[in-house]
Amino acid sequence: MLDAILADSETFGDLPRERLRALAAHCAEVPVAEGHLVFAHGEAADAVYLVVEGTVAVFRDKVGRAMQLLARIGPGELLGELCLFDETTRTASARAATDCRLLRFAREPLVEVLRAEPQLAVRIQNTAARRRSLNSAAALELGQQSEVRIRLRAPVRVRLADGRVVAAQLANLSVGGLSLEGVPDDWAAGTTVRFALLVDGEELQVDGRIAWRHDHAVGIAFQTQAAGHERVVYRLLRRLAEPG
Numbered sequence: 001m002l003d004a005i006l007a008d009s010e011t012f013g014d015l016p017r018e019r020l021r022a023l024a025a026h027c028a029e030v031p032v033a034e035g036h037l038v039f040a041h042g043e044a045a046d047a048v049y050l051v052v053e054g055t056v057a058v059f060r061d062k063v064g065r066a067m068q069l070l071a072r073i074g075p076g077e078l079l080g081e082l083c084l085f086d087e088t089t090r091t092a093s094a095r096a097a098t099d100c101r102l103l104r105f106a107r108e109p110l111v112e113v114l115r116a117e118p119q120l121a122v123r124i125q126n127t128a129a130r131r132r133s134l135n136s137a138a139a140l141e142l143g144q145q146s147e148v149r150i151r152l153r154a155p156v157r158v159r160l161a162d163g164r165v166v167a168a169q170l171a172n173l174s175v176g177g178l179s180l181e182g183v184p185d186d187w188a189a190g191t192t193v194r195f196a197l198l199v200d201g202e203e204l205q206v207d208g209r210i211a212w213r214h215d216h217a218v219g220i221a222f223q224t225q226a227a228g229h230e231r232v233v234y235r236l237l238r239r240l241a242e243p244g
Helices: 002-008 017-024 107-116 118-139 229-241
Strands: 027-032 037-039 047-053 056-061 067-073 093-096 100-106 150-159 165-173 177-181 192-199 202-214 217-224
Touching (some): 002 017, 002 027, 017 107, 027 047, 107 118, 165 192, 192 229, 202 229
Antiparallel strands (some): 037 093, 047 100, 150 165, 150 192, 165 177, 192 202
């Protein structure tokens, strides 16, 4: 029962039983596999999540810039709670760092509960303020909290979803995304693409969303990451950065 999960959580545990039942009626359990996005920067901020099991990484990652880790959210913690106060669109992305079980609360029913339970509102607002402060501090610590894309401008091959293999140029690459030049004309900003990046016998499976497009160049943010994704990226970086 979802109300039992809420009763065991530090955030909601002291709410009256009838309030827990009402809240449970407006939430749903959501499994999220490791490497999958929970939400992405720029999306509507219309829900809050309670982490039941697993860990979620919150980050900012704009193609062509540094990927910045902001927080790791674990069991019993809320995710995306800024939407309860002043956030209308997501200002960061969240990805499951492990297999996760989350409870998803629609924003409006939870706002109604906060109006009836001011102590809960204060508790959540303090948590949100503390996290925002930590995020601001993280922005000043790029040396420890970022992973800078390496500019490559290297010739590569791309195996498209229909099986065709085409030549392209890899402009830059990181664990969070990549930039390619010479891509198909129908790869538009905001669309999802799936393909394999082929480099000297190495293959990186890409499931991503095109963040921007300029002429025949695109920036792609990875949406899901297969097991071993980081190891493959680092092997490719080493191979492509080797002289000659």
